[in-house]
Amino acid sequence: MLEPGDIYFREGESSPRLAYIKEGLIRSYHVNEKGMETTVLLRWEEQIVASYDSILMQRPSRFTYHALEKTTLLEVNYDLIQQLLETKPEFEKARYHFVLDMLAQSLERIESFVLLTPEERYLQLIKDKPDLLQRVSDKHLATLLGITPVSLSRIRKRIAGKHPR
Amino acid sequence: MLEPGDIYFREGESSPRLAYIKEGLIRSYHVNEKGMETTVLLRWEEQIVASYDSILMQRPSRFTYHALEKTTLLEVNYDLIQQLLETKPEFEKARYHFVLDMLAQSLERIESFVLLTPEERYLQLIKDKPDLLQRVSDKHLATLLGITPVSLSRIRKRIAGKHPR
DNA sequence: GAGCGGCGTTAACAAAAGATAATTAACGCG
């Protein structure tokens, strides 16, 4: 159970935590040398959240994960899952499914960077997950799209001009 | 076995083919309405190549996959793998490992789009996989990085100015 | 209700990238 602003996973940490998000929204971000924050990932209800640095790469997390909303998590220890799988191989399929699902999402996001302009990327985002507009501030969305908040504001204006209400 | 230029998987196709690349290089690309080609993915020796549209999303591939070099493939039918797993669950781990590995690579690539400038992205690419410079034309690399060939040429020039050999 | 901080917008300028076209170099082929 997290309140808005609570940190789930801190940069530099290295522990095999993993959780299913029952309700709420987690944001993963990175802070560069100049102190600028960049949103790297958003994870919401019915998704899995974990530090992939820790779990996939066996290294300390380069990102901090914190809640943007009141968030309910079902937390499990990844090492326990591994052990569980030794005895109950039937869970293997579920684990595989989750990873496959996340891979599919990741590949779609890569495509959006390669094939679309920032403006198209924004339009796709609000089409795919319109509630994010209400739930996440523009500056977080902007960096998630790989642009600056100022640029996102201009894009919004351009779009408004094209589709007058 | 593929010769340079040979197509492994055609856009619109939908079959559960999957192959381990023993040697060589496969490029996946997309052609937009204006006839412009964009490189979406490169896969090389010791990696797995498959149409993720077909395998992950159960839909026709939006991309064409073709060999850039003489390429040796060990091809398997994905449906056969699924059946094999029914009887030999010990392969499950291997399959999971491959997907996890590809997920890790995908997440790294997403990061590079969110956190790096095109120039930094290019520098990272030639650092991580320098032989690609010899093996893949600049225009293919450019679109892989999400920029145009003209822009990549300018980036190269900028870099040369900064590090006069 | 005055002060404060964060956010989105806007402005002004600089830097980078896109679009298009011309030039050059390299290569294969008849």
Next chain:
DNA sequence: CGCGTTAATTATCTTTTGTTAACGCCGCTC
């Protein structure tokens, strides 16, 4: 050897984005 093709570079111009700073708005706190 000349021809055609393609890739990379360069030039020019336009568009977009980044950067920095200012402004107004809103919610919060004291």
